[in-house]
Amino acid sequence: MAKIRGDRPIVRMTAPSKQSRSMAKFWRRFFLALCTCLLCWQMGTAIAQPKVEPLITPEVSEPETLRGAPVVLGDDELFRIEARIASFDQEFRAKVISERLLEFAKNEELDVDYLQVIDNEETQTSDVLVGTTLLATFADVDAVAAGKDRYDLAKEYQNIIRDKILEYRAAFSLRNILLGVAYTIIATIILLLSFLAINLSLPRVHRYLRSCQSTWIPALKVFGIELLSSKQVVDLTLEVFKIIRLTTWLTLIYIYGNLVLSFFPWTQGFARQLFGYARSAIFTVVKGSINYLPNLFFIAVIIFVTSYTLKIFRFFFQEIEKEKITIQGFYAEWAIPTYKLVQVLVLVFAAIVAFPYLPGAETPAFQGVSIFVGLLLSLGSSAAVANVVAGTIMTYTRAFRIGDRIQIGETKGDVLAKTLLVTRIQTLKNEMITIPNSAVLSSHIVNYSEANNDPETPPLILYTTITLGYDVPWRKVHKVLLDAVAVTPNTLLTPRPFILQTSLDDFYVSYEINAYTDKPKLMPDTYSHLHRNIQDKCNEADIEILSPHYRAARDGNQITIPADYLPEDYEPPSFRINNFPPQKNS
Incomplete structure (x- = not known):
């Protein structure tokens, strides 16, 4: 907007909307991931190869055979x-x-x-x-x-x-032996002082990390998934320090033993052997690490591409959840579950691509362990896979959402959590029940809160049945029951409540009162108030709540037809008493 004040225009810049900033952020991430994929195109062609060869084949030289x-x-x-x-x-x-x-x-x-x-x-x-x-x-x-x-x-x-x-x-010589003894004493003192310093430093590190736990030590997240909280990160760090302490102890003991053995001529040969073992191990590790650097770089590229791909997917599905991006037939509550499925697929694909480049992936031992682990998972996870499939199906069937009041089989309560494996329900008595998703899928589900989730769904109907004799006019019963609903809390007057006469039994009529409610979680309290109000209204209208039973004897009994339908001169029949003379014996 530009307003003219005198001769100088005053220009007010309108800040871009939040939605436009989000879309710009989305396209920036998309462009970055696309560029990364193009840069890694040549390296990615190795994925299609049936057999992956190492990027660098270390030259294995034949050991030189000493002659003589x-x-x-x-x-x-x-x-x-x-x-x-x-x-x-x-x-x-x-x-x-x-x-x-x-x-x-x-x-x-x-x-x-x-x-x-x-x-x-x-x-x-x-x-x-x-x-x-x-x-x-x-x-x-x-x-x-x-x-x-x-x-x-x-x-x-x-x-x-x-x-x-x-x-x-x-x-x-004697001098050399005495020097060896002196050097041994000095090395022993240094070793003990090192042990003491290590033991004193670990408690200080423990206190320092605990003090920083709630300040600058964050939680550990991988691809947006929180694997460890800040407290667990501190605990893991302390365990790592304990392992480092133990490793340092063993290293110092090894160095100390090697030095002491080298101080005396009788044991110098053992010292050289120990040093040779350590040098050979270190040389092997360093050489293997250097040879593995190209594969490590490829794995780093895979992790980078996977990370940004997941960030793009997460942003896209978050926008769908916020309903800033709409896809016809795709509901907003499907966004996060779908993102989790896509996340699993992307991670599995990345693991498959990176698997041939892991250390020792081509060795028979590594392949055998992989096959053994896969066999164990396939044999022992059949129930888990069934639950995951059932959880996925229930997500896209929209049977219920978290917080809904539902009934699964004999269990009625509120949904607390819905995962790929189980569904947790809090019953009306505050009981926590965990039901496997396979059992949920095989049972019928009653959702009492669907009207709150979908505006096009009519409100929930609460109903109860009362039986009264034929002597009570049905119009009067209808009025009394509607009056009882009108004073019952948590019921709606629009749509209007209604009454159904569900059956005409031998001795009484069944009246079903139906009332709408928009508070399904208060059903027990609403039913209790409705029953109390029915009692009060029936008592005020002189209606006796009972289910009479009759026999065929009509003498002396009032007919059960309501009085409005009887003629004005109707009188109840009198009892007939017959006198039977005694029989004579023949």
């Missing part, structure tokens, strides 16, 4: 013997050399400076000696296997032996 037999000193490998001489094979030669080196290392009187290499021309060998004691002999076959000159090979092995002998003697 190792020569060891303690737990260290010095070199390997790769050839045999005459009848002496590699294992025998390596064993003999290892024993000689061990004797040399333990004999501290023999200095490593006595080590020498002598080239024996007669035997065509190069010998490594300490003083006059032979340690190892190397022939031309060893040089050929190593790809080196025989003398150079012997000199190389001499230097290796010298270094390892010095390391071995230093490791078994």
Whole structure:
């Protein structure tokens, strides 16, 4: 709108309506999801393949086979013997050399400076000696296997032996052992302090998370479904911290044991083995994680597309529920149940697409477990599937809604909840009854609140029957019953109540009073007031509420025809008394 005030126009901008903003938000989400789908088109073509190959096939290299037999000193490998001489094979030669080196290392009187290499021309060998004691002999076959000159090979092995002998003697020295003891004490103190710090930190974390529970820790939602409340998120976080604490304890104990074993020469070999196990496990995990990154990216794309697809569906069905979007033949109360069904279908489809890219999906163990779980679900969930199907059918039959007063078989009450599996009803006596949907579908359902849900449905009729004798004029009975309805609360005067004479029995007439009501949940109270008012109005009109029974004897009894229909000179018949003379005996 633009208003002219003097020479200056005053422009007032009208804000866009809420409906237009909602539609704009819908189209933005739709366009974003469409662009995402187009970007992932090439990746999505893999869905149609009958067999999904990994995005990256890790190169598996054959383990390098070490040739020959190792020569060891303690737990260290010095070199390997790769050839045999005459009848002496590699294992025998390596064993003999290892024993000689061990004797040399333990004999501290023999200095490593006595080590020498002598080239024996007669035997065509190069010998490594300490003083006059032979340690190892190397022939031309060893040089050929190593790809080196025989003398150079012997000199190389001499230097290796010298270094390892010095390391071995230093490791078994008193000073080194005392240092190992000192290092063990220090490591023990650090371990105990670490345990103490971890145990003291967990209660503080517990108190801090509890204090933040109602402030900045939200509930956990996935695709709009609340999986965990904020309290449950805190509880789960605390359990995760406990697992981390236990894992930290085990890791510290492992590191501590490895360190203590490495401080002493007798156990250094075990320490190296433990470290090798951990290094191998970590390397395998890291390598597998790196190889799995492309599949992980594909799963992330699936989650992203699925999330925005569900957001679009949710917005669309919410607009239908608010009746901002109308589809002929599709009712507003169907919106949320239909969205839940679509949500399940979308999630199942996304799980099927992502399944081949899960870790270990191609392994026989994973496939076997999947088949076993599917078999268990198919055998054990037949009743659950029947209830889900029945709940879905009842949703689209519009048999009742939450809050309606209904009757299912022998159960009458108000609907508290309606899920895919069960229907919960609160009876008139505040009893909570849970009925499986399959049982609900197989029973007849009486809905007393349909008129409140559908304006085109006429109001509920409350009715009760009273029996009176033929001596009471029916017009008078009609008037009395209508007067009783007029003073009864929760009944409607429009449409007008009416009376039906349902039967003419042998001794009385059955009158059925029918009254309309728009408050079906107050039926017990309305019936009680109606019965009280019928009693009061009948007493005021001198009508005795009873169902008389007659015999065929008319003498001395008033006829049951109402007095209005009798002639003016009508008098009740008198009793006839006959005197029968006594019979004589013959």
